[in-house]
Amino acid sequence: MEFLEAHPEGVNAIISEFWETALHLAVTFEHLHIVKELVNKMQEGDLERKNEFGETALVTAACTGIIEMAKCMIExxxxxxxxxxxxxTLPVTQALLSNQKEMARYLYLVTPLEELVPEKGYHGANFLRQCFLSDAIGEL
Structure with a gap:
């Protein structure tokens, strides 16, 4: 954090061979306090930065199941x-693929239903399919 105070541009620097930022890595290693500090220092659009696999830090958080990390990013x-x-794949579906049902429940509540309609593509069908496969259909 001292480094970022001296070099605020570093908050968006790619720091791994997988095009990850400090936020991606803080989420991966489940350091909630660092995630919160980084999010506070970032601009809204900075949170949309994707790694080599096309994943935002939110997707990584969806896989960890730590809802508080997802909340601070979505806020x-x-x-x-x-x-x-x-x-x-939508983050809510990725949470189900990672067997994170509580996270999926939270992400479902903050994902507009318009994103799940057929006119938007097959994202809603994928989500519903994963609900059945993960036995989460009654839980969301």
Whole structure:
């Protein structure tokens, strides 16, 4: 954090071979306090930065199941739940793929239903399919 105080541009620097930022890595290693500090220092659009696999830090948080990390990011940028992964998957579906049902419940509540309609593509069908496969259909 001292480094970022002296070099604020570093908050968006790519620091791994997978095009990850400090936020991606803080989420991966489940350092909630660092995630909160980084999000506070970032601009809204900075949170949309994707790694080599087309994943925002929110997608990584969806896989960890730590809802508080997802909340602090979404409070800063309400568009994050609608940003697709390279494989045309919504973060809510990725949470189910990672067996994170509580996270999926939270992400479902903050994902506009318009993102799940057939006119938007097959994202809603993928989500519903994953609900059945993960036995989460009655839980969301």
């Amino acid at each position: 800063k940028n309400r568009n994050l739940p609608m940003i697709l992964i390279n494989f045309d």
